[in-house]
Amino acid sequence: MxxxxxxxxxxTPTIKFDSRDGVFEIKGRSIPENSVxxxxxxxxxxxxYMQVPLDKTVVNIKLEYFNTSSSKCILDVFxxxxxxxxxxxxxEINWFYEExxxxxxxxxxxxxxxxxxPFKMIEIVE
Amino acid sequence: MxxxxxxxxxxxxIRDAILYFKGNIDSEVINKVLDSAEGRLxxxxxxxxxxxxxxxxxxESLQNLYHHADHVPSGYRAARPDRFGLIMMExxxxxxxxxxCNFVTTTRVRELETKLTKxxxxxSEEIKELYKEILNHQEITEKGLGGLGLIDISRKxxxxxxxKFVKYDNLHAAFRLSAMVTVD
Numbered sequence: 001m002x003x004x005x006x007x008x009x010x011x012t013p014t015i016k017f018d019s020r021d022g023v024f025e026i027k028g029r030s031i032p033e034n035s036v037x038x039x040x041x042x043x044x045x046x047x048x049y050m051q052v053p054l055d056k057t058v059v060n061i062k063l064e065y066f067n068t069s070s071s072k073c074i075l076d077v078f079x080x081x082x083x084x085x086x087x088x089x090x091x092e093i094n095w096f097y098e099e100x101x102x103x104x105x106x107x108x109x110x111x112x113x114x115x116x117x118p119f120k121m122i123e124i125v126e
Numbered sequence: 127m128x129x130x131x132x133x134x135x136x137x138x139x140i141r142d143a144i145l146y147f148k149g150n151i152d153s154e155v156i157n158k159v160l161d162s163a164e165g166r167l168x169x170x171x172x173x174x175x176x177x178x179x180x181x182x183x184x185x186e187s188l189q190n191l192y193h194h195a196d197h198v199p200s201g202y203r204a205a206r207p208d209r210f211g212l213i214m215m216e217x218x219x220x221x222x223x224x225x226x227c228n229f230v231t232t233t234r235v236r237e238l239e240t241k242l243t244k245x246x247x248x249x250s251e252e253i254k255e256l257y258k259e260i261l262n263h264q265e266i267t268e269k270g271l272g273g274l275g276l277i278d279i280s281r282k283x284x285x286x287x288x289x290k291f292v293k294y295d296n297l298h299a300a301f302r303l304s305a306m307v308t309v310d
Contacts, residue, residue, distance in 0.1 A: 010157065031160075031185050033153055033192055036266060065178070067185050068274040072266040100175055103182065103282055110254075114262050 001052075004045055012038055013063065017045060022054035026077075027062040030070035039073035046080040056090040057081065062124075063096075063104065071107070078115045085117045094120045129202075129294060131212045134227045134302040138216065145215040150206040151191040159188060163215060176309045179282050180215075180222050183307050186275040187213060187226045190303075195228035199298040202229070221308035230301045235291050238301065241273045246286045253281050279305050 001019040008014035008028040016025040032038050059081060066074065078093070085091040093115075095108035105121060112119040131148060132140070140146055145163050147155065163184055167177045191211035204210045211228035230238065248256065257277050264274075280287055288304040 010161075031189075033156070033189060065182060065185065067189060068278045069189070069266060071261055071274070072264075075261060098174075101178060102175070103179065106254075110258055110261070114258060 001045070001048060004042065015042060017042065017049075019049050019052075019054070022057040023060070024057065025060045025062070026074070027060070029064050030066040030074070032067075032070070035067065035069040035073045039070070039076065043073075043076055043080065046077065050080055050084055050087075053084045053087070053089045057084060057092070059091070059093045061093065061095050061108075064098075066107075075111065075114065078111055078117065082115050082117050091117050092120065093117055094122055096122045096124055099123055099125050129300070131210075131227045131229075131300060134290070134292060134300055135212070135214060135225060138214070138223075138225065140214060143214040143216050145213070147214075148212040149210065150204075151188060151195065151209045151211050151213075153192075156188045156192060159213065160184060173309060176221060176307065179309065180224070180307050182282050183224050183279050183305055184213075184215070186279050187224050187303075187305070190275045191226055191228055194230075196230050196234065196298070198229050199294055202294075218306070221306060223304055223306050225302060225304040227300060227302045229294065229298050230291075232293075232297055232299055235299050235301075238289075239291070241276060242287055242289055245276060245280045250281070250284065253277060257281060283307050 003018040003020065004015055006012075006015040011029060011032045013026050013028040013030045018024070061074075081091050081093065095111070097104035097108060108119065108121050144166055145159065147159055149155070160181070164181060167180060172180075191213065192209055195209050195211045197207045198204045198210045211226060214225050216223045245253065257274065260274050260277065276287065283305050285306045285308065290302050291299045294300050
């Protein structure tokens with residue numbers, strides 16, 4: 001599978017999904033008007049990865065801002081990771097949030113309560 | 127005097143607004159408004175927590191206009207009839223007030239009022255559960271998730287949403303929504 005490498009823009013995040021090392025990253029801002037269009041290729045890529053996942057997949061989420069339509073698309077990403085986890089493969093989600101950004105911490109906790117995958121909340125201290 | 131969306135904010139002093147735009151809310155306008163607001167917040171060395179909340183609420187407010195403003199009534203003067211709205215942001219003693227105005231069809235007034243009443247009468251814990259319920263169980267469309275933007279604004283601000291509808295004609299109402307963004 002070809003890795004996904006998408007450069008971030010002021011409205012869309014940097015995406016690095018690599019099936020060779022099983023490390024995935026979503027970083028930056030996710031506030032496009034049409035999130036579904038942006039996340040569609042990512043979820044299609046994950047559908048293929050789910051067929052042949054590595055023993056361990058590590059997902060790093062380092063978002064500064066995201067809008068509500070992205071929140072659903074990110075949940076769809078997590079649901080695919082949950083399916084991989086259910087199929088007896090290790091999946092770890094690292095949710096990074098900036099110091100004092102309680103809204104971003106709460107957003108991570110929301111996902112943690114919905115998705116049955118180990119979540120690690122990691123505070124970034126400046 | 128004929129009706130203008132600006133009439134809805136006549137009780138606010140738009141000369142004091144640190145951000146004001148009336149017109150077609152397209153992707154480019156959203157970018158410019160967000161850039162401008164972020165620049166203002168950074169140059170005034172605003173508390174980072176407040177700055178982030180304000181930015182988040184602005185994003186949702188602008189995208190609510192982009193996705194949910196109904197066409198302007200025929201006869202109303204607008205350069206383009208779709209996605210027409212007004213957004214303004216003022217600095218207040220405790221934080222920032224972000225106000226949007228747009229037209230909605232009268233058939234949507236009750237639906238919006240029901241949503242806003244539910245949000246305003248819910249506790250913060252109930253708002254959180256409502257957010258998760260919609261996030262987890264509702265299908266997304268190109269317009270987003272029904273009402274999640276309003277719930278998110280309420281959750282981020284922790285304040286009641288102020289709103290009013292003014293009848294324009296039998297088919298349309300003008301809708302104003304204000305959110306006070308504050309931090310403890």
